[in-house]
Amino acid sequence: MVPLSDLTEAQVLALAIANEEEDGRIYRDFARHLEAxxxxxxxxxxxxxxxxxxxxxxxYALHRAKFGEHLTLVRRQxxxxxxxxxPLWLICNRGIxxxxxxxxxxxxxxxxxxxxxxxxxxxVSIRQLLTELADEETSHQGLAHRLVETHLTPDxxxxxxxxxxxxFVMTYVQPGLAGLMDGSVSTLAPVFAAAFATxxxxxxxxxxxxxAVGAGISMGLTEALSDDGKITGRGxxxxxxxxxxxxxxxxxxxxxxxxxxxxxxxxxxxIATSIAVAIVLVELWAIAWIRWxxxxxxxxxxxxxxVLGGTLVLIxxxxxxxx
Numbered sequence: 001m002v003p004l005s006d007l008t009e010a011q012v013l014a015l016a017i018a019n020e021e022e023d024g025r026i027y028r029d030f031a032r033h034l035e036a037x038x039x040x041x042x043x044x045x046x047x048x049x050x051x052x053x054x055x056x057x058x059x060y061a062l063h064r065a066k067f068g069e070h071l072t073l074v075r076r077q078x079x080x081x082x083x084x085x086x087p088l089w090l091i092c093n094r095g096i097x098x099x100x101x102x103x104x105x106x107x108x109x110x111x112x113x114x115x116x117x118x119x120x121x122x123x124v125s126i127r128q129l130l131t132e133l134a135d136e137e138t139s140h141q142g143l144a145h146r147l148v149e150t151h152l153t154p155d156x157x158x159x160x161x162x163x164x165x166x167x168f169v170m171t172y173v174q175p176g177l178a179g180l181m182d183g184s185v186s187t188l189a190p191v192f193a194a195a196f197a198t199x200x201x202x203x204x205x206x207x208x209x210x211x212a213v214g215a216g217i218s219m220g221l222t223e224a225l226s227d228d229g230k231i232t233g234r235g236x237x238x239x240x241x242x243x244x245x246x247x248x249x250x251x252x253x254x255x256x257x258x259x260x261x262x263x264x265x266x267x268x269x270x271i272a273t274s275i276a277v278a279i280v281l282v283e284l285w286a287i288a289w290i291r292w293x294x295x296x297x298x299x300x301x302x303x304x305x306x307v308l309g310g311t312l313v314l315i316x317x318x319x320x321x322x323x
Contacts, residue, residue, distance in 0.1 A: 001077075001078060001079060001080045002078065002079060002080065003079070003080050003081070004079055004080070004081055004113070004116055004117055004120060005120040007074065007079070007117075009066070009067075009129065010063070010066070010067045010072055011072050011074045012117055012130065013059060013062065013063045013066070013067070013129075014063070014071045014072045014073070014074045015074040015075070015076070015079065016059050016113075016114070017056055017059045017060060017063065017071065018074065018075055018076065019076060019110060019113070020052050020053075020055050020056035020059060021052075021056055022076070023052050023106055023110070024049045024052035024053050024056065025049075026088065026106070027045045027046070027048045027049035027052065027103070028045070028046065028049045029088055029092075030042075030045040030092070030099055030103065031043075031045035031046045031049065033092045033099075034096065034099065037167070038096055041096060041099075041100070045103070048103070062129075081113075081116070082109065082113070096167075111134060114130055114131075114134035115134045117130045117134075118130035118131045118134055167235060169294050169295075170235060171235030171236065171239055171240055171243075172235075172239070172240075172243050173290070173294045173295075174295075175223050175240040175241070175243045175244035175247075176243040176244060176246075176247040177247070177287065177290050177291065177294070177295070178219070178223070178244055179216070179219050179220075179223075179243065179244035179245060179246070179247035179248035179249075179250075179251065180247040180248070180250065180251045180283070180286070180287055180290070181251070181287055181306070182215060182219055182248050182251065183212060183215055183216065183219075183247065183248035183249060183250060183251025183252040183253075183254075184251035184252070184254065184255075184280070184283040184284065184287060184310065185251075185284075185306075185309060185310050185313050186215060186313070187208065187211040187212055187215060187251070187252040187255075187256075188255070188280065188310065188313040188314045188316075188317050189313050189314075189316050189317035189320065190207060190208075190211050190317065191204065191207060191208040191211060191252075191255060191256060191276070191317065192273075192276075192314060192317030192318050192321055193317040193318070193320040193321040194207035194208070194321065195259070195269070195272075195273055195276075195317075195321060196317075196318055196321025196322050197320075197321040197322075199269045200263060200269070201259040201260070201261055201262070201263050201268055201269060201272050202259075202263060204256075204259040204272075205256055205257075205259035205260055208252065208253070208255070208256030208259060209253070209256055211252055211256075212248070212249050212251075212252025212253045212256055213249055213252075215248050215249070215252055216245045216246065216248040216249030216252070217245060218248075219244050219245055219248040220241045220242065220244050220245020220246070220248065221241065221245070222244075223237070223240050223241045223243075223244035223245070224237045224238060224240060224241025224242075224244075225237070225241075227240075251283060254279050254280075254282075254283050255276040255277075255279045255280050255283070256276075257279075258271075258272040258273070258275035258276040258279065259272045259276065260272075261275075277314075280310065280314060281307075283310075284306050284307050284310045285303070285307075287302075287306045288302040288303040288305075288306045288307070289302075291306070
């Protein structure tokens with residue numbers, strides 16, 4: 001990689017052309033990805049792509065006038081100082097706000113590129129050229145805001161925000177909640193059965209760890225493989241699978257950790273079990289709160305359903321352990 005200050009005038013122009021072409025393609029990809037659910041924002045990105053094409057054509061004309069037809073191959077990744085961009089599929093799968101933030105980052109980076117190049121230039125004509133390019137990018141940033149104001153009206157923004165909230169719930173909250181419920185509730189019976197059957201913290205922790213990790217892997221794979229999201233619109237199966245699997249493991253490990261208390265402590269079993277029961281109550285209340293906050297379930301109804309179900313599973317585990 002080379003510093004920007006080492007590039008010649010022709011190389012800077014070639015780099016600018018490559019940047020404009022790449023940014024235009026990225027904006028068109030954003031527009032295509034958002035078209036179905038966020039048509040107003042998609043229109044913004046299509047217009048920004050058209051503006052990038054106009055800038056590219058002007059840069060081509062300037063390059064031809066100064067240096068002829070041949071473009072030196074200079075790419076963003078060849079020059080120090082440019083941000084390393086994440087794959088488009090990863091950005092698109094993280095929601096509309098992440099896409100908007102990426103677009104703002106692209107515009108800011110382009111403007112800073114030309115400003116730095118202008119400040120490094122020694123020749124007056126080169127400095128003038130780079131300043132003009134910087135001004136173009138600055139006006140492009142202003143254009144992006146004007147396009148948002150034109151296409152993304154308050155009603156359109158409200159509608160898209162509602163869609164984004166629903167997508168967030170379907171992609172992250174619902175799979176994560178399902179995992180947390182499974183990990184917190186379904187592992188209660190084997191964990192407390194093992195605890196009361198053995199009265200041994202180390203053995204109980206191994207059972208709890210196996211139950212939590214195994215449930216996490218099972219739930220994660222089930223969520224990821226059950227629905228690719230193309231028809232239901234629930235988002236990336238990979239993200240949903242990770243959300244569900246991780247939260248399942250977290251839910252199971254919560255009441256497993258107290259059994260790390262060494263057996264040699266006085267009343268070690270009862271101390272660990274008391275802490276584990278307290279953690280279970282916190283987990284159940286957290287699940288009820290998430291259902292109330294994101295799933296529009298009345299809070300008292302959510303508390304009754306979750307606490308009652310969890311209590312029944314807990315009692316089942318204790319009874320089986322004492323059998």
